[in-house]
Amino acid sequence: AQSVTQPDARVTVSEGASLQLRCKYSYSGTPYLFWYVQYPRQGLQLLLKYYSGDPVVQGVNGFEAEFIKSNSSFHLRKASVHWSDSAVYFCAVRRTGNYKYVFGAGTRLKVIA
Amino acid sequence: DAGVTQTPRHEVAEKGQTIILKCEPVSGHNDLFWYRQTKIQGLELLSYFRSKSLMEDGGAFKDRFKAEMLNSSFSTLKIQPTEPKDSAVYLCASSRTEVFFGKGTRLTVV
Numbered sequence: 001a002q003s004v005t006q007p008d009a010r011v012t013v014s015e016g017a018s019l020q021l022r023c024k025y026s027y028s029g030t031p032y033l034f035w036y037v038q039y040p041r042q043g044l045q046l047l048l049k050y051y052s053g054d055p056v057v058q059g060v061n062g063f064e065a066e067f068i069k070s071n072s073s074f075h076l077r078k079a080s081v082h083w084s085d086s087a088v089y090f091c092a093v094r095r096t097g098n099y100k101y102v103f104g105a106g107t108r109l110k111v112i113a
Numbered sequence: 114d115a116g117v118t119q120t121p122r123h124e125v126a127e128k129g130q131t132i133i134l135k136c137e138p139v140s141g142h143n144d145l146f147w148y149r150q151t152k153i154q155g156l157e158l159l160s161y162f163r164s165k166s167l168m169e170d171g172g173a174f175k176d177r178f179k180a181e182m183l184n185s186s187f188s189t190l191k192i193q194p195t196e197p198k199d200s201a202v203y204l205c206a207s208s209r210t211e212v213f214f215g216k217g218t219r220l221t222v223v
Contacts, residue, residue: 041217046213101146
């Protein structure tokens with residue numbers, strides 16, 4: 001069965017610092033991978049996705065993620081965070097040809113001045 | 114392009130009441146999902162429709178939860194009867210290639 005692990009429930013970083021949010025998945029094939037962000041009182045919004053090709057994918061607002069198959073990881077990165085990046089971030093995986101998304105538990109990011 | 118619209122945004126129900134949550138998916142999307150979101154369980158899939166046909170009805174949620182999709186542009190989630198443990202945010206999402214989420218309905222059962 002597929003699973004997604006986000007080992008850090010909460011992350012606090014200073015504004016302007018770099019960021020990495022970790023995501024590891026369990027799936028025997030090559031999955032489709034996603035990062036979503038959820039702001040307070042909002043639904044989830046897609047940040048970026050990986051289907052195939054270049055393992056480094058760019059998303060909105062300066063976010064990027066790298067698919068490392070050997071490590072079953074899809075960590076999210078940003079070079080310089082802004083206070084408005086404070087939100088909950090979800091990693092998700094979907095099997096090719098399958099509708100079912102499996103979401104991680106989420107990482108709550110707090111950006112402080 | 115309008116996103117996924119959910120109404121109401123907030124609902125307060127007394128234990129034992131019947132409530133109906135509504136969802137309008139993105140036009141042209143074939144897949145529609147209902148999720149429940151809680152701090153403890155995270156995102157749990159309640160129902161999944163493909164082209165209006167119910168493909169998955171959420172196993173453990175079958176008992177008091179019923180999702181319907183009478184046409185391609187409207188879906189409902191009925192909870193009957195409500196219990197305090199149903200207090201959560203209910204998210205509707207639709208998809209063609211990527212999933213788009215609504216803002217959710219926050220349900221409080223007292």
